Amino acid sequence: MLRIEELYASVEEKEILKGINLQVKAGEVHAIMGPNGSGKSTLASVLAGRTDYTVTSGKVLFENKELLEMSPEERAQAGIFLAFQYPVEIPGVSTANFLKTAMNEIRKSKGEETLDAMDFLKLMKQKAALLELDTSFLQRSLNEGFSGGEKKKNEIFQMAMLEPKLAVLDETDSGLDIDALKIVANGVNSLRNNNNAFIVVTHYQRLLDYIIPDFVHVLYKGKIVRSGGKELALELEERGYDWIKEEIAETV
């Protein structure tokens, strides 16, 4: 589904991603861990198409299409979804209206019929229930005055509505209380199937107890320095990153 080859990206002349290679197949869940500032959000932003980042070399194929040549909206329409680490507030745009616009724009891009108001409302209620969200937030301005946890839940709610092929969750677990974490994990699990894939960026092994990954990668200084199964996350939880840093220092 997704193939990243030798990806280099920089921001304001500063190189942040230094040769990322990653392959994600349909049905898989990949976890990306790594110390602060290692480039995890940068990778997520580059995949979503944020223009502040300049890709200096490398290639990203999404379903055999050149992802890097697509605009952010084209990527979303093609089925990429980024759950933001810091979702923005948009006063004056209700969550419901925003989502309806997004859904219909995506549908239109595929030549599908737009949803009518009734069907849309039904779908929203159903997905809100999945995340145990009170529907009153749908009429409120998007993320405005939402608590940190509510914003994260709202991201997953949007994901549930849009049903993307590839979802990148950037630290969706940070700021969630234990109950909310379970709800969000359940939400993700219920959306998992053989046709979609997830990249889950997290600092905590706990999330991976609920969303069980097929692969765990460690991103450090702009590179994936280690990949493994879910045991790798447990090992990191126990030992921290120092041993990996030391091993890298030795090989250089």
Next chain:
Amino acid sequence: MDQENMTLLQRLGNEYKRSEESLNGLSGSKFHEIRRKAMDIFSQTGFPTTRHEEWKYTNIFSILHNGFKFSGISSISKETLQTLVIPNLDCTKLVLVNGVYSAALSDILPDDVTVQSIRELFRIKSDRVENTYAEIADSVKNPFVALNTALAEDGLYIHLKKNCKVEKPIHIIAISDAQEDSVVSVPRLFIDVEKNAELTIVYTSHTIGNNSSWKNSVLEVIVQENASLTIINCQTDTSQASVIETIQSTIAEDAHYSLTTVSLGCNFIRNDANVILNGKNSEAHLYGLILGDGKRLIDNHTIVDHAKPHCESSEFYKYILDDKSTGIFNGKVFVREDAQKTNAYQSNKTILLSDTATINTKPQLEIFADDVKCSHGATSGQLDEEQMFYLQARGIGKERARALLLHAFAVDILKKIHIEPIVEWLDKDIAQRLHDEGN
């Protein structure tokens, strides 16, 4: 001298003389005297140049030309009127065509409201009109008030008796008929709301036809003790239209006044919205929403004069400017020595969609009392890039995302209008102008 060689000023003078002759039977009246005085003032001052502080960014000479006709009477069909009304708005319509009241096109009024000809009231020597007409809107202070006062052969006196609460808004539809010629009109209204009464006025300005129009409106407003008046003012004329509008209001004790101006059309707009809070515990709120594109110029000048203590005022003007459009906001607030415990707030926010659009903002607070709360703020900038990216990352194309954010910016002001059909009508117009036709 033939028409061609006369200057616009000379033609205005001639127009005044012609109109004076037509006012037979009124020659010795107060009306005649007021008009003559106004004409004298205008003759002396002439049109303001950009050297004038209040007209610094607004070059009136850009819209003045010699092709204007002072065609008073014109008749338009009911079908044409139908294209201008606000869908689903339950209201009483009063129609002015080129500034002249059209009984045939207007609705029957509800019992509590009377609408009378100002000229007729002068003829029968009504005290109210003789004592107050052209007193609130002062010709000395504004040359366009002087011009309107000199040239208006009539006007509407809208009167609401005390204790009457009129539910249905009165919708005044001011049409410039520019189908045959370029046209000048001078609509004149006098709105008098007595004690404890409540009224909503919707004033919409339209131009039909492809020629240019110049509408110089004056609304004089009195809101008496504990009364409430809401004015919703919509400027949706064609891009050949120029609008100069003065709304001068005086608000008595415990009274409430709000004026929301939405400027979507016209090539040139100058609004003077002036309020005197003339009794304690009174309130005035001025709101504005302005959309500018092309080379349009939209100038809002406001004066809120706190003359008495314990009054509250707020001003909230939002501009969205694209292309080479120009916005001007000049907000004066006076707090007089007596006006202790004043609460005055002013804000002007602008989104500039192009590098060539400009906004000139000037807040002016002159405070002579010591126990007051006054604040003002002005911001201008582009659309928020983080918000744009968020919307795009959800599959919403650039154009649509832009329209959503602009609408979100504008919605604050639309929310001040509590009449749903008007909001829907404006919303639709705004969406079209922002190229956001909905999904």
